[in-house]
Amino acid sequence: MNPLAHLIISLTILTGTTITILSSHWFLAWMGLELNMLAIVPILAKNTNPRSTEASTKYFLIQATASMILLMAIFLNNLTSGQWTINPPHNQTLSTMMLIALVMKMGMAPLHFWLPEVTQGTPLIPAMIVLTWQKLAPLSIMFQIFPSTNTSIILMISILSIMAGSWGGLNQTQLRKILAYSSITHMGWMMAVLYYDPNITILTLIIYIFLTISTFMIFYLNSNMTTLSLSHTWNKLTWMMPMVPLMMMSLGGLPPLTGFSPKWAIMQELTKNNNLIIPLTMAMLTLMNLYFYMRLTYSISMTMFPTSNNTKINWQLKHTKPMPLLPPLMTLSTLMLPLTPLMLTN
Amino acid sequence: MLKIILPTIMMLPTMWLSKTHMMWINTMTCSLLISIFTLMMLYLPNNSCNLSLNFFSDPLTSPLLMLTAWLLPLMILATQQHLYNNSAPRKKLYISMLVFLQISLIMTFSATELILFYILFETTLIPTLIIITRWGYQPERLNAGSYFLFYTLAGSLPLLITLLHYFSSLGSLNILTMTINTKEMMLSWTNNIMWLGCMMAFMVKMPLYGLHLWLPKAHVEAPIAGSMVLAAILLKLGSYGMMRVTPMLNPLTEKMSYPFIVLSLWGMVMTSSICLRQADLKSLIAYSSVSHMALVILAILIQTPWSLTGAMILMIAHGLTSSLLFCLANSNYERVHSRTMMFTRGLQALFPLLALWWLLANLTNLALPPTINLMGELLTILASFSWSNFTIMFTGFNMLITALYSLHMFTSTQRGPLTYSTSNVKPLFTRENTLMLMHMAPILLLTLNPKTIMCLTP
Numbered sequence: 001m002n003p004l005a006h007l008i009i010s011l012t013i014l015t016g017t018t019i020t021i022l023s024s025h026w027f028l029a030w031m032g033l034e035l036n037m038l039a040i041v042p043i044l045a046k047n048t049n050p051r052s053t054e055a056s057t058k059y060f061l062i063q064a065t066a067s068m069i070l071l072m073a074i075f076l077n078n079l080t081s082g083q084w085t086i087n088p089p090h091n092q093t094l095s096t097m098m099l100i101a102l103v104m105k106m107g108m109a110p111l112h113f114w115l116p117e118v119t120q121g122t123p124l125i126p127a128m129i130v131l132t133w134q135k136l137a138p139l140s141i142m143f144q145i146f147p148s149t150n151t152s153i154i155l156m157i158s159i160l161s162i163m164a165g166s167w168g169g170l171n172q173t174q175l176r177k178i179l180a181y182s183s184i185t186h187m188g189w190m191m192a193v194l195y196y197d198p199n200i201t202i203l204t205l206i207i208y209i210f211l212t213i214s215t216f217m218i219f220y221l222n223s224n225m226t227t228l229s230l231s232h233t234w235n236k237l238t239w240m241m242p243m244v245p246l247m248m249m250s251l252g253g254l255p256p257l258t259g260f261s262p263k264w265a266i267m268q269e270l271t272k273n274n275n276l277i278i279p280l281t282m283a284m285l286t287l288m289n290l291y292f293y294m295r296l297t298y299s300i301s302m303t304m305f306p307t308s309n310n311t312k313i314n315w316q317l318k319h320t321k322p323m324p325l326l327p328p329l330m331t332l333s334t335l336m337l338p339l340t341p342l343m344l345t346n
Numbered sequence: 347m348l349k350i351i352l353p354t355i356m357m358l359p360t361m362w363l364s365k366t367h368m369m370w371i372n373t374m375t376c377s378l379l380i381s382i383f384t385l386m387m388l389y390l391p392n393n394s395c396n397l398s399l400n401f402f403s404d405p406l407t408s409p410l411l412m413l414t415a416w417l418l419p420l421m422i423l424a425t426q427q428h429l430y431n432n433s434a435p436r437k438k439l440y441i442s443m444l445v446f447l448q449i450s451l452i453m454t455f456s457a458t459e460l461i462l463f464y465i466l467f468e469t470t471l472i473p474t475l476i477i478i479t480r481w482g483y484q485p486e487r488l489n490a491g492s493y494f495l496f497y498t499l500a501g502s503l504p505l506l507i508t509l510l511h512y513f514s515s516l517g518s519l520n521i522l523t524m525t526i527n528t529k530e531m532m533l534s535w536t537n538n539i540m541w542l543g544c545m546m547a548f549m550v551k552m553p554l555y556g557l558h559l560w561l562p563k564a565h566v567e568a569p570i571a572g573s574m575v576l577a578a579i580l581l582k583l584g585s586y587g588m589m590r591v592t593p594m595l596n597p598l599t600e601k602m603s604y605p606f607i608v609l610s611l612w613g614m615v616m617t618s619s620i621c622l623r624q625a626d627l628k629s630l631i632a633y634s635s636v637s638h639m640a641l642v643i644l645a646i647l648i649q650t651p652w653s654l655t656g657a658m659i660l661m662i663a664h665g666l667t668s669s670l671l672f673c674l675a676n677s678n679y680e681r682v683h684s685r686t687m688m689f690t691r692g693l694q695a696l697f698p699l700l701a702l703w704w705l706l707a708n709l710t711n712l713a714l715p716p717t718i719n720l721m722g723e724l725l726t727i728l729a730s731f732s733w734s735n736f737t738i739m740f741t742g743f744n745m746l747i748t749a750l751y752s753l754h755m756f757t758s759t760q761r762g763p764l765t766y767s768t769s770n771v772k773p774l775f776t777r778e779n780t781l782m783l784m785h786m787a788p789i790l791l792l793t794l795n796p797k798t799i800m801c802l803t804p
Contacts (some may be wrong), residue, residue, distance in 0.1 A: 084705040247474075254499075255468040256450075264506075271510040287496060294495065296489050299653040337465075 001046060012039035013133070020137040025084050026074040030067065033105070033137055037063040042128065044122045055121025060132070060233035062114045063105060070101035086141070088148035095148045098141075101158075103329040105138040107180075108187045109160035116168070124225070125175050128216035131183045132209045139190070139205060139247055143198055151195050155278060159285075161188030166288035176217055178292060179212065185289050189266055192282060199345050204262035211259060211333045215247045217326050221319065227296060231305035236277045245297040246334045252290030258336040265344055347401035347409065347456050350415070353380050354452060357445050366434045373422050373441055377448075381415035383742055385406070401456040404521075409658060409799040410582055413606040413665050414451045416788065417578050418444065421571040422704065422782045424673055427680050428569060441480060444571055447473040451579055455586065460509050460519040463590070464502070467547075467583060468588060471498055474580065477572040478564055486696060490563035497560040501550035508543035508555020512594065524593055531598040541602045544591045551584030552639045554606060566685070570676040573628065577635050578665035579724040585639070585661055586788035588646045589654065610640040610647075611740040618747035621756060622732050627675045627687045629756060631668060634711065637744065638664045644741075648733045658801040663710070663719040670707045670785035674700075677778050678759070680775030681771040687755070688772075692764040697773050701760045703782040710789055712752040713745065718799070 007204050016036030023029045037060065045054035057255030065282050076097075077089045102113070119127045141257035146154070185208045186208045193200045218240055224230045250259035263286070267279040299305065336343075357376045364372045383654055387395065387408040395403040403411070429437045447470060454466040471494075479491035513519050516527055531537045550557045565573050569683065592599055617636040624630040639658065645657035677700070678690050694701035713719040730737040774782075792799060 249472060254472060255465040257473075258464070260468075267507055268510050268513075271507055272514045276507055276511060280504060280507050283507070284500065287499055287503070290499070291492070291496065294492065298479060298491075302488065302491070304475070 001042075003129060005042075009039050009042055010210070012036075013043070013129070017133065021140040022194065024086050026077065026086055027084060029086060029141055030071055030254060033063075033067055033070070036134070037067065037136060040126075040134070043126045043129065044118070044125065045346070046309070049125060051121045052123075055118045055131060058114050058121075059118045060076045062118075066101045066104035069097060069104070073097040073101065075192055086144050088145045090148065092148070092150065095145065096150060097144055097154060099149050099153060102138045102142050105159055105248065106135055106187055107184060108155075108157055108191065109164035112161065112164055112184045114324050115184060116172075116177045116180040119176045119183075119209045120174055122176075124216055124220045124223075125241060127179070131179060131216075135183075135187070135205065135209075139201070142148075143201070146194050146198065149195075154195055158192035159278065159281060161185065161191065162282050162285045165192060166285045169242075169292045172292070175225055175227065175230065177294075178296070179215065181291075183208075183212070185286060189263065189282065189286075192278065193266045193269050196273055197265075198260065200262065200265045200269060203265060203343055207258055207262050207333070210329055211247060211251050214333050215244070217323055217329070218243055218247065221321060221323060227299050228305075228342045230296060231299040231303070232307045233300050234304055235307045241301045244300050245302075247330070248293035248297050249290075250334050252293045253286060254290070256337050257334050258332065261337050261340040261343065347398060347403065347452075348774065350380060350383050350411070350452055351401070351449065351455075352743055353383070354445060354449050354534070357558065358442055360442055362438055364582040369434070369438065369441075370426055373445075374419050377418040377422060379414070381412070381419065384415040387411055393679045394522070396458075398458075400458055400459050400462065402478070403456055405801045406586070406658070407455045407747050409662050409801065410455045410579075410586055411452060412568065413582070413662055414448065414455060414579050416784075417574065417665075417669065418448050420669065420673075420781060420784055421574050423777060423784070424570045424574060426777060440477070440571075443473045443477050447477075447575060451583075454583060456523060458520055460521065460590065461513065461635060463553075463587070464506055464509060467587065468499075470503060470580060470583065474572065474576065477575075478568045479728040481569045481572070483549070483569070484567055486563070487567035490560075490567035493560040494564040497550050497553075498547075498611060501557070502547035504543040505547035508523070508540050511540070511744045519591055528594050529597075531595055533598060533601060537598055538602060541595050541598050542551070544595060545588065545602075545606070548584040548587040548591070549643070551587070552575045552581055552643055553584070553636060554643060555609050555616060555636070555640060558613070558636045561636055562629050562632045565635070565672075566626065567629045570672060573672040573676070575609070577631070577668035581635065581639050581663045582665060585642050585646060585657060588643075590632065592646065593647065599647065599649060607644055607647050607737075607787070610643040611737060613637075614644075615740055615747065616641040618744050618751060621751040622747065626685045627678065627755070627759075628672070629686050630751065631671045631686070632676060634671075634748070634751065635664070637748065638668075641723065641726055641741070641744070644730055644737075648729055651728045653729035654723045654734075655800050655802065656729060658722075659718050659796060659799055660722030660726060661801045662792070663717070663722050666785055666789050667707060667710045667719060668784060670703070671711065673778070673781055673785065674704055677774060681778055687758050689765060690768055692758055692762045694760040694767070695764060699779065700774050702784070704756055704760050705781075706786050708752040708756040710786075712749040716793050717789060718796050719789075721796055732739065 013036055016032045016039060019032030019035065020029045023032065041056050043059050044059055045052055073089045073094050077094050078084060078093050082087065089098065104111040119130060162185050165181045165188060167180030169178050172181065186204065190201045220232060221240065222236060246257065250257035253259045253263040267283065268281040353376065360376055361373050387403045390403065390405060390408065393405065420440065425440065429440060450466050450469040454470065457463040457466060473657060475491050475495050478494065479487050509519060515738060518527060553561050553767060565576055568576060616635050617633045621630050621633045624633065640654045642657045642660050645653040645660065679685055682689050710717050710719050727741045730741060
């Protein structure tokens with residue numbers, strides 16, 4: 001893509017999300033979401049194959065539908081409350097309508113069906129942007145309106161997301177689809193604690209973003225799109241071989257890695273409120289998530305797949321792909337568990 | 347505790363920076379010195395050593411700490427042969443996994459707070475998983491690793507939730523203050539589920555008879571250090587956890603423990619009987635581990651002073667004995683590259699010294715007097731007899747069948763005619779003889795003074 005066009009589009013993506021996060025007027029928030037969506041569609045459609053075009057079209061349709069539902073809810077809110085400030089709406093119907101719109105935007109169950117196909121249709125870096133950056137704006141609106149939403153609906157969405165994310169990822173070998181289902185599961189965990197302590201939602205989001213960016217970067221370095229290509233890592237880049245298992249186990253929430261601390265915090269908040277069955281269900285369902293991460297781990301580092309010797313030449317060439325901040329990100333995503341008291345703000 | 351934990355952590359740089367020819371020597375020396383430090387934990391004049399907020403030492407933890415620290419040099423000694431053809435970084439990576447496991451085990455056994463214990467309990471899973479799936483021998487090791495990981499995690503997630511619930515209701519889960527801090531648990535549906543949540547993680551780890559499916563797979567597919575640490579220590583994590591958690595659960599344990607006592611009694615007899623029909627040597631030793639640990643579960647659930655003492659002695663005795671049996675099976679495997687018992691028969695004629703170690707190992711396995719194995723089993727069986735006269739049927743029958751399969755293991759590998767296919771196997775190396783002696787000597791010496799592992803005032 002033309003570098004100037006690419007620059008303008010990337011800046012628009014950043015601006016859109018920033019406008020949404022910083023605004024207090026409903027219309028401006030909606031406008032930021034629209035800017036974001038319109039700017040990311042050409043990024044998703046960068047490849048000219050039909051799958052990328054289909055992925056970007058699906059993305060546009062879903063996000064546009066969700067924005068329209070949100071816009072209708074905003075207008076109805078103005079009709080009932082007479083003002084445009086972002087506050088939890090007093091009307092239960094409006095709250096639910098906004099919630100559904102945001103759920104569709106973020107790719108949570110039961111409206112998650114677009115996410116795996118969109119993530120699969122785009123190259124690795126745009127897929128990473130869809131899974132990480134695009135969650136920020138809707139979550140910031142969610143953060144501001146959650147006090148008025150029905151708790152049962154939020155918890156049901158969260159459990160459905162964890163179910164969909166865990167069962168959906170079991171049959172996948174394509175890495176982008178696996179990470180899409182992982183995103184659905186993690187959004188489920190984030191929603192569950194929103195009503196009890198929204199700071200933990202932000203903590204989960206941040207740790208999830210660090211982990212996903214690290215994982216995508218490692219895949220981007222080797223141009224891995226499938227599990228089979230992952231299995232050649234031992235020959236191409238030996239030092240990346242222990243990294244992916246650590247990332248995977250951290251995503252799955254195994255102590256002593258960082259991915260355990262959001263799950264621990266969420267379970268603690270829920271049990272403090274005498275809510276024991278829900279975290280139990282969530283934790284047991286997430287074990288299936290851990291299963292397909294472990295499958296990736298087995299194919300990368302626990303076994304040595306036969307590969308041709310051409311791949312050995314690969315490690316002698318210099319890297320031309322940009323890897324911004326990969327070592328600090330990897331450290332943060334695996335070793336930050338002892339700093340949990342610093343990260344929890346109560 | 348730092349005087350044990352920091353040197354173990356520092357073993358990692360020591361090993362990575364040593365020259366290749368000094369690597370094994372450095373790690374052996376360091377780990378032996380660290381095991382001497384743990385002996386200092388035995389002198390506990392006030393009944394516990396509480397020098398820090400996070401780690402402490404107790405008559406319950408000090409024998410297990412000693413066992414853990416003693417086992418690391420033994421593991422390093424045992425792995426030298428099968429890692430021979432690996433490159434130096436790969437050997438160092440293997441030892442790093444062992445050291446990382448050792449760090450988490452030492453911290454687990456000395457943690458004061460139950461949530462810290464939980465985190466470290468789960469931490470021990472990762473290096474063990476890597477040792478089993480990366481360095482195991484057969485393709486079944488991937489399946490074994492999955493079973494191991496998911497059985498343990500499915501049991502321990504309810505434990506986390508139950509511990510967090512107790513934390514919010516009691517205020518603190520510190521082991522030292524637990525005796526004055528706990529509320530009585532009365533019989534109710536919620537408390538029943540709480541009890542199950544606390545105990546199931548440890549039942550899976552021990553393992554209890556119905557949940558033991560991961561153990562034969564993991565023990566058989568693991569390399570020798572993995573088998574040793576699994577049999578000797580990781581199973582004891584379950585029993586240690588149970589002994590720490592049961593003070594919170596009274597008086598509910600009297601009612602809730604019935605199904606588990608029944609399962610462990612029946613499981614004892616069942617798994618011992620399976621041992622009589624095994625063709626695979628490692629699988630036999632794995633099922634024998636299940637059988638011995640079923641006795642430990644019985645002892646802990648009965649909760650009398652004698653039975654808790656018996657459980658402790660059984661833990662240490664079984665740890666050393668099982669590890670010794672796995673080392674012997676491994677010395678067979680390294681020579682013949684097969685685990686089938688029938689391939690190496692009549693070895694007493696070829697290797698008399700090996701036959702001595704096989705004899706001693708099998709005699710301690712069947713709990714011959716006056717070894718500590720017998721002391722543990724005696725205390726446990728007497729306590730369970732006084733708890734209910736009927737249990738003697740199962741425990742007595744189990745002792746009989748244990749004797750049967752131990753002698754079967756001995757006679758089929760050592761006595762009888764030689765197999766023609768094993769003509770050029772080498773006798774035991776000095777390293778292997780040292781390994782067997784280092785297993786056997788603590789068992790024999792502890793026979794003289796079992797008071798050290800008796801955990802008389804936990």
